[in-house]
């Protein structure tokens with residue numbers, strides 16, 4: 293019985309490693325996608341700052357065109373007013389100039405307001421970009437580590453799956469089906485050590501008589517409390 297159990301214990305060890313690797317491979321991609329979403333959010337806030345700046349520029353452009361036209365109008369009026377002969381014409385011209393100057397002041401005010409907004413947004417964008425640059429180094433490094441770890445786990449998994457296949461062919465068939473049944477129902481360990489008469493699966497004491505039987509190793513002993521397959525280490529015997 294002892295030799296049969298040795299193969300089974302080896303199989304269980306391999307399957308625990310497989311379980312751990314699979315668990316890691318389920319969890320690590322979640323961490324990877326968390327980092328990806330942080331990076332995406334940062335990029336999005338940079339893009340939205342860019343868009344806002346562009347929309348200010350778009351509003352500013354026609355105002356600047358109008359300012360130039362307005363200046364040309366004023367320059368022309370200045371030249372013309374010198375050649376005016378009558379008072380009536382002069383007053384009309386002066387009124388035209390006053391209106392143009394008023395419009396100029398208004399336009400300049402609007403352009404200035406927009407330029408202040410652009411400046412504010414640009415420095416905000418710069419702050420976002422600088423902190424993103426610093427954080428990205430850390431995030432990229434984390435991401436690199438996670439991906440390496442995933443590759444390692446995949447390699448471990450491949451290796452242990454191979455070992456698992458080989459051991460499953462070696463382990464006694466009826467023992468294997470018992471093991472699978474218990475493993476399924478316990479969602480974990482199916483073969484456990486019985487140390488000083490205590491089951492390491494459920495921590496219950498087994499009867500001394502049963503423990504002696506276990507040490508003799510003539511037949512398969514299950515823990516009466518948790519049904520797990522019991523074994524004793526050599527030193528216990």
Ligand SMILES: [Zn+2]
Pocket residue numbers: 491492493494495496515516517518519520
């Ligand atoms: Zn037990």
